Amino acid sequence: MGILYFFITLFATSIGFSTGIGGGVIIKPVLDALGHFPVENINVLSALSMFTMSIFSIFINIKKFKSYPEFNLKIIIPLGFGSVVGGTMGNSLFSFLTGNVEKYLVTVTQNIVLLILMIIIYIYMLNKQNVKSLNFRGALPSTIIGILLGSISTFLGIGGGPINVALIILVFGYSTKLAALSSIVIIFLSQATKIVNVLLSTGFGAYNLSILPFMLVGAITGAFTGSKISKLFSDRQVVMSFNATLIIIMILCIFNIIKALGIV
Numbered sequence: 001m002g003i004l005y006f007f008i009t010l011f012a013t014s015i016g017f018s019t020g021i022g023g024g025v026i027i028k029p030v031l032d033a034l035g036h037f038p039v040e041n042i043n044v045l046s047a048l049s050m051f052t053m054s055i056f057s058i059f060i061n062i063k064k065f066k067s068y069p070e071f072n073l074k075i076i077i078p079l080g081f082g083s084v085v086g087g088t089m090g091n092s093l094f095s096f097l098t099g100n101v102e103k104y105l106v107t108v109t110q111n112i113v114l115l116i117l118m119i120i121i122y123i124y125m126l127n128k129q130n131v132k133s134l135n136f137r138g139a140l141p142s143t144i145i146g147i148l149l150g151s152i153s154t155f156l157g158i159g160g161g162p163i164n165v166a167l168i169i170l171v172f173g174y175s176t177k178l179a180a181l182s183s184i185v186i187i188f189l190s191q192a193t194k195i196v197n198v199l200l201s202t203g204f205g206a207y208n209l210s211i212l213p214f215m216l217v218g219a220i221t222g223a224f225t226g227s228k229i230s231k232l233f234s235d236r237q238v239v240m241s242f243n244a245t246l247i248i249i250m251i252l253c254i255f256n257i258i259k260a261l262g263i264v
Helices: 002-019 024-034 039-061 073-100 103-130 139-156 161-172 176-200 212-232 235-260
Strands: none
Touching (some): 002 235, 024 103, 039 073, 039 103, 039 176, 039 212, 073 103, 073 176, 161 176, 176 235
16 A cells, blocks of 8 residues: 555655645545545645655755746745744644544535635636736735645645645746745645644654655655656646646545545
């Protein structure tokens, strides 16, 4: 079973990094569909994998940030700070739900929210040329967006790649590639927050992490592979791959909702 999870993580992080989707948004619904682990376990496995992928991705691409004229630390730093705050909020909401409602309802809720977000993002990405960017600057809007993105990504257990990319393009007017790189920073900080919260609450002993080594190797390999793929892609090809991946995620979400409700 470990080999299966290695290839799932490798595929997810390779595609996720090269398009900015991040990997977790693919891993989470796939693990839900397989049904080998409870929802709390899946969130932790996804967070650890995405955290590992983001570390290597930032290390590989740190020089790329400065090559973009619109890159601005006054946006990235507050965005990162906000994602830490949001990560704590999202994890608290997830913990509240798992402690107060049936587990299958948590899975249904996560997949419904993710499906709605993917539909909205897909429509936006198809029409983004006709949507004027807000071109916000400054610490306050950056922090608010960071809190929003960190909350959503941690609650859903997905890293938040596609949501990050779409909102960064809309709010800050970044290119798709720079938005993808900025998304990796948010993923790193929000998932780091999730991991710290787990350490301070239940600890990792409460979770089945038997397949984690396979997933971490897959995440690291995927980060390197995704970096190579990204260099071959034009901005247009990144958008096309991004949109195709969104469709796959939507199909997975629908399947997971139907499965969790016992319809199939």
